Amino acid sequence: MAASQNPIQGSLFGGNEQSDINEIKHSNASKLSNENLSNKQLREDASLRPRKKKNSENLNPISDVDSFSNVELDEPKWSHHNLPKIDDLTPALRHYVELKKENPDRVLLYRLGDFFECFFEDAITLSQLLEITLTSKEAGKKIGKIPMAGIPHHASDRYCTELIKKGLSIAICDQLEAAPAKGNKLIKRGITRLITPGTILEEGMLSAKQNNWLASVLLESKSNPKIIHWSLAKIDVSTGEFIVQEGQEINNLRQELIKLNAAEVISEESSISNKIWHEGLTEITEFNKTSFSNLEAMTTIKNHYRLNNIDGLGIHTDSLSIRTVGRLIAYLNKTHPNIDDKSNTQIKTNICIDYPRIKNSRTGLIIDNQTRRNLEMTSTQKDGKFQGSLLWAIDKTLTAMGARCIRRWLEEPLTDIHAIKNRQNIIGLLVQSSTLRKNIRKTLRAMGDLERLSGRAGAQQAGARDLVAIAEGINRLPLIKKYINDPIFDKTKYFDPIINIDKDLIAIASKINNQIIDNPPLNLTEGGLFYDGVNPILDGLRNQLDDHNSWLKSQELEERKKSNINNLKLQYHRSFGYFLAVNKSKAINVPDHWIRRQTLTNEERFVTPELKEREGKIFQVRARISELEYEMFCNLRTLTGNKSNIIRQAAKAISYLDVLTGLSEVAATHNYIQPKIIDINEQGKSRKLSIIDGRHPVVEQILVDKFFVPNDIELGSDTDLIILSGPNASGKSCYLRQIGLLQIMAQIGSWIPAKSADIGIADQLFTRVGAVDDLASGQSTFMVEMIETAFILNNASENSLVLLDEIGRGTSTFDGLSIAWSVSEFLAKTIKSRSIFATHYHELNQISEYIDNVENYKVLVEYKNHSLSFLHKVKRGGANKSYGIEAARLAGVPSDVVNNARVILNNLENNSSNTIKVSKPIENCKKK
Secondary structure: OOOOOOOOOOOOOOOOOOOOHHHHHHHHOOOOOOOOOOHHHHHHHHHHOOOOOOOOOOOOOOOOOOOOOOOOOOOOOOOOOOOOOHHHOOHHHHHHHHHHHHOOOOEEEEEEOOEEEEEHHHHHHHHHHHOOOOEEEEOOOOOOEEEEEEEEHHHHHHHHHHHHHOOOOEEEEEEOOOOOOOOOOOOOEEEEEEEOOOOOOOHHHOOOOOOOOEEEEEEEEOOOOOOEEEEEEEEOOOOOOEEEEEEEOHHHHHHHHHHHOOOEEEEOHHHHOOHHHOOOOOOEEEOOOOOOOHHHHHHHHHHHHOOOOOHHHOOOOOOHHHHHHHHHHHHHHHHOEOOOOOOOOOOOEOOOOOOOEEOOOOOOOEEOHHHHHHOOOOOOOOOOOOOOOHHHHHOOOOOHHHHHHHHHHHHOOOOOHHHHHHHHHHHHHHHHOHHHHHHHHHHHHOOOOHHHHHHHHHOOOOOHHHHHHHHHHHHOHHHHHHHOOOHHHHHOHHHHHHHOOOHHHHHHHHHHHHHEOOOOOOOOOOOOOEOOOOOHHHHHHHHHHHHHHHHHHHHHHHHHHHHOOOOOEEEEEOOOEEEEEEEHHHHHHOOOOOEEEEEOOOEEEEEOHHHHHHHHHHHHHHHHHHHHHHHHHHHHHHHHHOOHHHHHHHHHHHHHHHHHHHHHHHHHHOOOEOOEEEOOOOOOOOOOEEEEEEOOOOHHHHOOOOOOOOEEEEEOOOOOEEEEEOOOOOOHHHHHHHHHHHHHHHHOOOOEOOOEEEEEOOOEEEEEOOOOOEHHHOEOHHHHHHHHHHHHHHHOOOOOEEEEEOOOOOOOHHHHHHHHHHHHHHHHHHHOOEEEEEEOOHHHHHHHHOOOOEEEEEEEEEEEOOEEEEEEEEEEOOOOOOOHHHHHHHOOOOHHHHHHHHHHHHHHHHHOOOOOOOOOOOOOOOOO
């Protein structure tokens, strides 16, 4: 690399250049007699010249930088790593090719100095995908130049994120030892980890407010080949969460995968071959060609958790889940290998993960994926935006941990009444005490992501700034403990890690704060991480470095005096070391003992034998400092990483508190009330759904300049089915979604926007709202509608909440009406679930005349002089007109079309019966 025309810095010694040279020489005379001081001598020097702790200050470190050719390469001769003979390559490139052959399907990033470099086909791929310059490197006398492209190591997260988004996996080859100060010794390098979409730990590559799931799936047919058993294990390596579940039926597995939205799914060949469960849904990573046996899985699990047996995990040894769990851990062993050669542990990965938690498929409120989309729980149905979703409306969390937590709460609402009431009561306390709420939120606002920070520390991938952030988070725990001293917080186990703070965490935080400087550098191998006074050997080395700097300062003054060049500067360049810089016009007057080092446009650079000798000594001291500081940092990181599980427990408590304070902030701001939750075992009342003046939690926040019209609902006592009629755009769909969202909010423990509410716990929530084609599978709007309706009718129970909108409108009038009528009767007489059926078919109002548990509701409108006004108010009683033509007029349909439609409607009403009556009620049928 060519030297810069401009020096990197001015004088090394600032503006204080006129000190007495003899005084400086005298102060250094006795200190430089022995350059290779022992640790004992350094300690003695540190005791004689103690260093005081200063403010954050980074030294000017030196690192070894590999030099490359940057010549543009238009058409690479060697386009693939298999083309040249490996023995003809330079040692570094020979090692690169060896590693590439072990990872042929991954982009290999090879650490060389301050860059991660790629060669051959990877360099071409990198330059095309990341739009970076393709250059070349000399690969040996017989080879010549080969393609090369690289990225700065400090920006690797950003570039790797782009590669991961484009579906690539990455192998990271890093330096396993410090670069030597001098010499051409080949630095030891090795694969430190594999980056795949599901195994990311780096902060810059993760979405802060969402989990990044890695899933393992296995399928098995036991006695009956028609019945498919499946096991799904998922893990977020950045937070340590580990969840396992089993089930039957491929459709249930697909529902779980859609909800999971995993970053990566691994499986084995026999399961992947059954394409029904994953085709068109997600790409599958095949892990191991051979099947993973139960014995291998159990051995892997026991080694990782250091267990004698796995009975305590709650997973049966002959279950399919043993293999999915073992396979996930084995995958982590490969992607995050434990490269600590000094460790004798059997743990093969440095990832810290929780014990697997067994999830019962019937636990919690079950919400299918179509319902999630219809209710716009985490994103809008139209364009997939966050704004306008339920999560957007109620997520007032202040930490990344809390944001992930509230998303999980929405994904899996509770059915345990005690857990729901506990959350409600804490929210109530925080709503009543605004001072307490504000104090907690103020403390949480600056809290780092302890969950993921501790994960990186446990994986030995944390930087110095990560440790500082961990310490800052731990230091806030005692303050938060003071705020949650009310007995109500003792009723849940979630706050135990805060109420009973682990003393070791406080000690670790204190150690980090006392040792690592406030704003440490990103690079861990170039020193400048620790305060003075932390380590006597480090202090001694820094004293030596100060002595060398004093000598350099005196040397600049001395050479300026000898040469009579007043503007002479002693400077430093990372590639060329120390030099004396003079203007071109003064170069002819330099002393004879100066050696010309480099000629620039306006400047000449020189060295002296004494300066070069001193440079070597400085490099040695700085190398010792960097090596010692890195060793000290690794020890501190290991100490912190050993407590990563305890830190994570505290982080989960923080996330729980963050969600509750956020929900209390929403409740206090938007005038929410605490709904009365009715136990599912309370006879006669368990199915009650009574809400007075309920409001849509999202729409009322969007309507800034309008008043949201509240509405009531009464279901589950005497009425099981409501037939809701009214014109288009009058608010029927909004009303349906409102009821569904309030049910979900109540079952996550949140308060709700209403005047009062009694809500029975639902086991399942189903919706069928809106018309959607599925052209990819060749299904029309009507067919999709019927499939979704069939799913609801086959799975709903009497404790379910069913919300249907416009069933049957995708076919002819009488066909559609017949289907809608029959579905309504089936819901009311057979399933008896709490249901609302919104429809244009006002003929369905007749059902309430012969089925007692059916009630008619309508959306009120005002119609005067062919002008239609929507009142958005729902009242008892059935509508007798659809006002479709007036809705068309409001939508802007040309007046000629509207007027002609009125004439056609009159003709149709005069020539056919518009009062369809059922001569014989439909007999009750049994649900299959």
